[in-house]
Amino acid sequence: MQLRRVILRFPSFLTNQPIVYRLAKDFGLEFNILKASVNPEKEGLLVMEIKGEEGQIQEGIRYLLDKGVIVESFGQRVVFNSERCIHCGLCVGLCPVGAFIMDEVTFEVIFQEEKCLACGLCVKACLVRAMEVQL
């Protein structure tokens, strides 16, 4: 099983067609929508995680591209520099997807990269620049 995070941009002519559910129905993919902005007659945006076998993911993405969906993979990732971190936990309440947790025993910050959307909010808000964007 593979996990892929993608940004889907739906041109306005596609926003009133059922497309995403076919990823599950025809390609057996599981998906988890992380962010959605869909307005009828306007460009739509979906950020989601797709889970499935590599071949199925590729077929599913091929299907989306054929339909006219613009598919982008995450171009950046956010990395955690534990040497710089002071473990204050400011990022814990800030992260929109809960990618940081405060260890209940050690009171040290744990960064769960697999949850991160690379939105960059923590990078700007961190007091000691312990979070960095990597392209």
Added chain:
Amino acid sequence: MKTIAEINEKIRKGQAIVLTAEEVIEVVKEKGFKKAAQEVDVVTTGTFGPMCSSGVFLNLGHTKPRIKLGGGKVYLNGVPAYAGLAAVDVYLGATALPEDDPRNRDHPGAFVYGGGHVIEELVSGKKVRLQGFAYGTDCYPRRQIDTWIGLEDINEAILFNPRNAYQNYNVAVNLSDRILYTYMGVLKPRLGNANYCSAGQLSPLLKDPFYRTIGIGTEIFLGGGIGYVAWWGTQHNPSVPRKNGIPTRPAGTLALIGDLKGMKPEFLRGVSLLGYGTSLAVGIGIPIPVLDEEVLWYAARSDGEILAPVVDYSRTYPERESEVLAEVSYAELKKGMIKILGKEVPTGCLSSYAKARKIAQILKEWIKEGKFLLSEPVAPLPGPDSGIKLKFLEERKDT
């Protein structure tokens, strides 16, 4: 009943029982107050967080020929230092910014580098660029200096922080519809998050709420080295509401002093607050001698019994109003979620509990090894009956 002299005698003999403010909570639960008060000699506290009223006095040494920087201008790595003192004495504050820093022109500003960062570099053993401009006198003819200095090159480097170690602090939230960039961090709209800034049950003044043992002259852990309580801190405000004796609002503060040359960058960190400015995160640890059961009773209060006020930073704080939305305990805050106006709000913190714990632990080791003795305060800090009240600045047209 014990005296500080008796406790110091035990420390010298290596017989003192020293616990951190976290450990003592459990011990008291196990043994009860009477027994614990007889056995425990010292409780160590700790805190580590951004404290803007911090800075360092530097005596730069005299150039040849001499320069009088007093009344002139001084920059350290481009950050201006206060030069309104004698020829080569300057004060560099944590929030000072280079003159060409864009500040909040493109809001929110990043505030990448300021006085706090220069202090961190100095304490890390790095050289910083010193630029000075003077007007020249008969006895101090030189007008400019451009050189590099490190802590080993200069005479004194005295960390002197007019306000540190706040006894309790606000929990900041945002009731408005727009994101806020504050000294309490980024606050998301419509109660998107809640930020607090205290070590709670480890925080020095919360464990000695009536300043029975912490006073002027008390020797402390400061920035990884040794420091002293110089005075009560600015905005010291002991007469706030209390519950079980513990302030439920920002209350007492401490002015602290110590030799920067003996400190460590691990406990003095430059800080950038998005859209707000720079600061310095300071590590402080204060020992509390267990003189009697009452001292121990307060030192053993836990996060669940210490309450902080929730304040709206979209209106109440900037408009200097006094409304408090709720009171929440540090136990709730540390669990990561509090309930405000019926909404579950995730919490974040600016103060590092992990570092606070480490500081209390280090201070405990120093005392156990006999390297650190307890000091009798020279004078007490003003308490709730002192009549001290916070004054506010009002605009007047004339005197």
